[in-house]
Amino acid sequence: xxQLLRMTGSAAIDGTPxxxxxxxxxxxxxWTCLLGASGVGKSTVLRLFAGLAEGITFNGSxxxxxxxxxxxxxxxLMPWLSVMDNVLLGASLRxxxxxxxxxxxxxxxxxxxxxxxxxxxxLSGGQRQRVALARTLMEDRAVVLLDEPFSALxxxxxxQMQELTAELLAGRTVLLVTHDPNEAARLGxxxxxxxxxxxxxxxxxxxxxxxxxxxxxxLRAQADxxxxxxxxT
Amino acid sequence: MTGxxxxxxxxxxxxxxxxxxxxxxxxxxxxLPPPALVAQTIWDSRALLAEHAVVTMAEVxxxxxxxxxxxxxxxxxxxxxxxxxxxxxxxxxxxQSVPVFALAPILTLWLGFxxxxxxxMALIIIYFPVTSSFFDALMRTNRDWIGLAKVMGxxxxxxxxxIRVPAALPGFASGLRxxxxxxxxxxxxxxxxxxxxxxxxxxxxxxxxxxxxxMFAALIVLAILTILLHAAVNKLCEKTLDRPE
Ligand SMILES: Nc1ncnc2c1ncn2[C@@H]1O[C@H](COP(=O)(O)OP(=O)(O)O)[C@@H](O)[C@H]1O
Ligand SMILES: [Mg+2]
Numbered sequence: 001x002x003q004l005l006r007m008t009g010s011a012a013i014d015g016t017p018x019x020x021x022x023x024x025x026x027x028x029x030x031w032t033c034l035l036g037a038s039g040v041g042k043s044t045v046l047r048l049f050a051g052l053a054e055g056i057t058f059n060g061s062x063x064x065x066x067x068x069x070x071x072x073x074x075x076x077l078m079p080w081l082s083v084m085d086n087v088l089l090g091a092s093l094r095x096x097x098x099x100x101x102x103x104x105x106x107x108x109x110x111x112x113x114x115x116x117x118x119x120x121x122x123l124s125g126g127q128r129q130r131v132a133l134a135r136t137l138m139e140d141r142a143v144v145l146l147d148e149p150f151s152a153l154x155x156x157x158x159x160q161m162q163e164l165t166a167e168l169l170a171g172r173t174v175l176l177v178t179h180d181p182n183e184a185a186r187l188g189x190x191x192x193x194x195x196x197x198x199x200x201x202x203x204x205x206x207x208x209x210x211x212x213x214x215x216x217x218x219l220r221a222q223a224d225x226x227x228x229x230x231x232x233t
Numbered sequence: 234m235t236g237x238x239x240x241x242x243x244x245x246x247x248x249x250x251x252x253x254x255x256x257x258x259x260x261x262x263x264x265l266p267p268p269a270l271v272a273q274t275i276w277d278s279r280a281l282l283a284e285h286a287v288v289t290m291a292e293v294x295x296x297x298x299x300x301x302x303x304x305x306x307x308x309x310x311x312x313x314x315x316x317x318x319x320x321x322x323x324x325x326x327x328x329q330s331v332p333v334f335a336l337a338p339i340l341t342l343w344l345g346f347x348x349x350x351x352x353x354m355a356l357i358i359i360y361f362p363v364t365s366s367f368f369d370a371l372m373r374t375n376r377d378w379i380g381l382a383k384v385m386g387x388x389x390x391x392x393x394x395x396i397r398v399p400a401a402l403p404g405f406a407s408g409l410r411x412x413x414x415x416x417x418x419x420x421x422x423x424x425x426x427x428x429x430x431x432x433x434x435x436x437x438x439x440x441x442x443x444x445x446x447x448m449f450a451a452l453i454v455l456a457i458l459t460i461l462l463h464a465a466v467n468k469l470c471e472k473t474l475d476r477p478e
Contacts, residue, residue: 052380070384076377079476080399093387093395139385 004028005143005173009060011044018044021198022060026143031166031174031209033188035181035229040194042177046070046145049175065173069139073148075132077120083107084116087134106134109168126157130164137168144169146176150183159213162186166210181225185218186211193228202228266446271453274446281435282454288430290458292348292420296355297412297466303356304363304408311364312371313393325361333357334422341427351423351431358419359412366411370404371397406470413466417459 005028010020018041026032034042048058050070077086085092087103107113110130112123120128129149136144149165150158158180166187178184184191187209191202202225205217212218248268254260255267262270275282311318337354344350374397382392424433432451439447 047380050380050384052383067386068384070381072377072381074377076375076381078378078396078399080402089382089395090385093382093385093391095391 005049005063005065007045007048007060007062009058009062011041011048011059012057013044013055015057018056019194019196022194024192024199026065026173026175027190028173029171030189031169031176031187032190032192033184033204034175034177034192034194035179035184035225036194037229038179040196042194043147045194046147046175046177049143050145065143067139067141068143068145069136069141070145071132071136071147071149073151075120075125075128077128077131077135079120082117082119083112083123083131086120086131087138089135090139103134103138106137107131109137110134110164126153126161129153129157129161133161133165133168141172143173144175146174148177148179151179158183163210181222181229182213182218184225185221186213188221191221191225193225200228263443263445266449270446271449274450275453278447278450282432282450285430285432285435285451286454286458288348289351289417289420289424289432289455290462292351292423292431293355293416293462295348296352296419297359297416299352300356300359300412300416301363301409304360304367304412305405307360307364308367308371308405309393309398311368312397313389325364329361337422337426340423346427346429350426351420351428354423355416355419358415362411362415363405363408366408367401367405370401373404374400402474403476406474409466409470409474410463413463414459417455417462421455 005026007022007024009022011018011022022045024034024045034045036042044056047053048056048062049065050068051064077083078089081089084100084103084107087106088098088100090096091098104113104116107116110133112127112130112134115123115127115131120131123131129152132149146165150161153161162183176183176187185205188204189209191204193200193202203221205211205215205221207215207217251265251268255265266274307321311321333354336357337350340350340353344353378396378400379392382396387395420431421433424431425437428434432455435451436448439445439451
């Protein structure tokens with residue numbers, strides 16, 4: 001997937017405008033971080049990319065990314081399915097043969113191979129989110145949409161998840177919605193702030209991701225982002 | 234098991250109350266027989282009671298199975314098809330405001346004095362609670378789960394079968410629990426209207442012959458069977474349908 005992913009236009013829900021004059025370009029094979037005040041429409045952008053436009057009136061043009069994988073703040077694990085079956089959910093929903101060895105590899109990658117037969121309720125929040133990551137990897141899509149996937153985790157777990165996710169999603173086109181300037185500074189190769197009047201492009205560090213928490217460019221970008229987010233729009 | 238202890242304590246209290254009423258009012262035994270006499274009658278007439286209890290339980294169990302199956306299928310159909318929803322829902326709500334017991338004579342007329350008029354009565358009574366609680370649960374499915382399934386490329390039928398139905402099984406279970414209580418009511422009413430077998434029939438028969446002790450015996454057997462049925466359905470739901478969360 002080398003074609004540019006681009007969304008230009010405006011959206012409304014039930015006649016209420018959500019955003020207008022948006023022009024969002026996703027650079028292929030890199031991480032784009034989208035920040036912005038809550039309610040500004042970040043999740044709406046993600047849903048449009050994902051083809052979940054139900055209830056959203058979109059005016060403009062949208063290059064459909066085709067098949068995408070999605071991961072949200074809630075892990076959305078099915079509580080009645082084992083960890084293994086949750087990872088295999090996509091296959092069973094499409095009526096495909098379940099590729100258990102590959103699912104086991106994915107669980108291995110997120111460090112949960114020993115938990116394959118447990119129910120999600122038996123896992124911690126961080127472990128559950130790792131299962132969601134394994135499920136996302138199992139889908140093996142070129143474009144991955146992440147909607148504040150780590151925001152419910154404690155700081156330490158979050159830092160680990162950021163590193164693991166950056167490592168495992170390397171090479172894919174990723175759109176990460178986040179409210180955490182530190183997260184954007186660690187993971188963003190393009191960093192955008194969404195405002196009611198459009199997108200603001202913030203210079204992202206150029207070092208490879210995941211970046212070290214105390215790297216100078218990360219701290220600088222983080223401070224920069226704080227300033228921008230605080231500035232009244 | 235505090236539940237068991239509480240149940241036994243409540244039963245003892247009831248028996249004590251019952252005996253006290255007899256001692257203090259001196260009421261005639263053909264109006265209110267003493268507990269000991271009823272217990273004696275249950276033992277002496279155990280073969281008769283068992284014979285009729287088997288019939289009533291057969292009606293109840295078949296009605297329960299059919300009503301649960303029909304409710305399961307209907308709820309899925311209603312959720313899957315907005316047209317069916319628009320057409321059938323008003324009927325369902327309307328049927329709730331009509332006393333369905335009034336149908337019993339008609340069912341007896343149409344289906345005869347045998348099992349089927351009672352099974353149908355039980356089925357009609359439990360159909361609504363099963364359908365509506367399963368339907369509500371299906372409609373409440375987490376939108377984000379459905380969104381995730383769509384992104385994964387699932388068809389509506391697969392979303393129904395792999396996401397909505399399993400997610401709604403606890404709701405189906407609460408419908409079944411209600412049904413286990415209602416089904417015996419349906420069967421007994423059917424028997425009162427016209428039957429030649431069953432505990433409801435036996436109660437009327439005993440009443441007609443002024444055998445109040447036998448009437449009470451049938452009533453108590455019915456109550457025990459209903460409680461056992463509810464406990465069994467409850468256990469089954471806990472084992473298979475409920476979800477710890
Ligand atoms: N289903 C809906 N019905 C009506 N309004 C909605 C709905 N979903 C979201 N909105 C509104 O759309 C706006 C953007 O929501 P969202 O995209 O979730 O924002 P963000 O993710 O940036 O916090 C919010 O103001 C929200 O109130
Ligand atoms: Mg959001």
